[in-house]
Amino acid sequence: MNPVKKTSITIGKDGFKYKIDISIEDHDDKDKYPEGVKAVFKLIRLDINDENETELMVLIDNHKPFGFHSHDKLPEDHDFREPLHLDDWKDAWKIFQEKCQEILK
């Protein structure tokens, strides 16, 4: 597939700014990415405190050995992964869009 790499800054319903970061590209390492596609979807909350630090709110990616998974306990627990039981990165992309709508709108 042709690559999709987009980043955009948007304001959330909580008044914080968020960075949407989308990357979908072919990947040669079929062992790590069995579908041959590396997909990473991130939603990052920006300027969260006086030091203007950031926190990752949504992260969906598909690297081995987990397959497609969502880091559902962000920002507290980066190591928690909820398997999404998906075979197609397009389904993961749909889930990410829904999560963005939920958090931002």
Add this chain to the structure above:
Amino acid sequence: MSLKKLTIHFQEMGDLFQDINQAIDSHSAFVDSPDVINFDSIDTYRSFMTSNKANILSAISKLKPGSVYELATYLNRQPQHVLADCRSLESHGFIKLIQEVGGRKPIRPELAFDYDVIMIEDKGSMPLAVSERSERVLADAISEVRAV
């Protein structure tokens, strides 16, 4: 020599997702250019780009500070406030913060690339001069307009 531009483009989230879906369906590449930063609206951009942040960009371009501390000295501001603004500029894609090795490991701010001016894709917004060269060009352009 022409000025190097960083362009601020506006697109709402819904439209962005729609364009991505279209690119996926039509098997087209859809990749951000490194000289473009996307915001959802001019209001979001304006609430972000304060005069303090604009001054930081200008000082980085003109003075090439070796550290955030040095930058704060140039700007006559508290280093922790300048560092906070630099972190924000970095997370939004305007600058890079480079952790130097050795010694006290200062954090050196530099522009995301060597741009002269920020062009805002909004009819009511003036370009934001960042480099000394762009200030001269914009000042000349304004005096030409006034002379007509």
